[in-house]
Amino acid sequence: MIRVDLRSDTVTHPSPEMRRAMYEAELGDDVYGDDPTVNRLQERAAELLGKEAGLFVSSGTQGNLVSVLAQAQRGDEVLVGDQCHIMNSEAGGTMVLGSVVLFPIKTDEFGFLEPRLIKAAIKPRDYHKPPTRLLAIENTHNASSGRALTPEQMKFMADAGHENGLKVHLDGARIFNAAVALNVPASSLTEHVDSTTFCLSKGLSCPIGSVVVGSKDFIYEADRWRKMLGSGMRQVGVVAAAGLVALDTMIDRLQEDHDDARFMASRMAEMKGISVDPERIQTNIIRFGVPSHKGNEIAARLKDEGVHINGGDSDLRIVAHYGVSRDDYDFAMKALDRVMKAIA
Ligand SMILES: Cc1ncc(COP(=O)(O)O)c(C=O)c1O
Structure with a gap:
């Protein structure tokens, strides 16, 4: 699910x-x-x-x-x-x-x-x-x-x-x-x-x-x-x-999404195999690099862990938005960390 x-x-x-x-x-x-x-x-x-x-x-x-x-x-x-x-x-x-x-x-x-x-x-x-x-x-x-x-x-x-x-x-x-x-x-x-x-x-x-x-x-x-x-x-x-x-x-609330995106990017920057610069994240979109040809596998494995992102070759995207709690983001980051270790 x-x-x-x-x-x-x-x-x-x-x-x-x-x-x-x-x-x-x-x-x-x-x-x-x-x-x-x-x-x-x-x-x-x-x-x-x-x-x-x-x-x-x-x-x-x-x-x-x-x-x-x-x-x-x-x-x-x-x-x-x-x-x-x-x-x-x-x-x-x-x-x-x-x-x-x-x-x-x-x-x-x-x-x-x-x-x-x-x-x-x-x-x-x-x-x-x-x-x-x-x-x-x-x-x-x-x-x-x-x-x-x-x-x-x-x-x-x-x-x-x-x-x-x-x-x-x-x-x-x-x-x-x-x-x-x-x-x-x-x-x-x-x-x-x-x-x-x-x-x-x-x-x-x-x-x-x-x-x-x-x-x-x-x-x-x-x-x-x-x-x-x-x-x-x-x-x-x-x-x-x-x-x-x-x-x-909803306009002022967008700041929460930006903060959540920064939160995720900082976590991702620590993960093996991910390239992302948290300082560059200004709004709610995180573009990040993964090893060549691994993007689809990462997305598929994450989905099995209950986290949905789009696949791709080596450039992937995560978007923060309304309706997702800090606990959910934390859950997603833990899952991503496990997946990155598993594909290394
Ligand atoms: C920059 C930008 N322009 C236009 C659109 C198109 O919007 P819609 O999906 O509502 O057609 C998108 C959708 O993601 C977008 O990111």
Whole structure:
């Protein structure tokens, strides 16, 4: 039986307060724009991130998809980090459904895209090239162990795009983790971008949903794409209600996940065969190295011990999240220690 699931913060369940709010939610038909709960969530999200308007979408992937399609047309080029989620983990949706060209830029080890690399990637006006329209950045950066990019770094990247006429989208799936880790308002991380998507169903622990924010004109376009993608949802306030509770109760709580991740990383740093630097853990994601080709075996053995993590070759990930107690983390670390000794 699985006692601790550390695959992702997406495995979180809604809090009792969220379940109550979902049960009691005031509803309307959101395709007509008259679900009051959805409207409240969209307004609240936009306000928190300093933008004019918001749009409730089904997932982070859909948030990124509608944001890209609303700001780049068929045949346009979109600059992305080579390690980003849009590039590597969204089934190529922007390329397939939007017919845009994704151009990957080398990401540094902290998830930052050097402005000089951004500028060098922007194509000159030449009909042999796709016109570069959009830059997409990510914060926290999942593949860089959930590193949080600072407001200054966000500005450097966004300026490199804006100075060259690009729009800038932020995949802020975990933007509140970044804000909490850096102790800054989330709006200081979104101030310089045109659009942001963030997820309710990760560390914020809602069962479903993400919100996209930006200007009113951008949101109109994003909404049109959402409709086309078949995600105009009706009495969806029943889900959005959990989002409102999350924005009130789950943001500050993210610090617990960050502390728990540090706690685990310190334990892991002592284990034979694991390479991890606890000092680099800023938020809730721990990326760690294990001996080549051993990742799947480690994950399988851990599962037998009641701890669920994703497999892989030699780069594995553990994510701290709501609903897991210190005892559970301790249990998971003891199991990992046994497994690492057994495979040595
Ligand atoms: C950085 C980032 N962006 C986007 C997503 C996509 O979110 P969803 O799984 O809700 O589609 C994820 C999911 O883990 C993510 O880590």
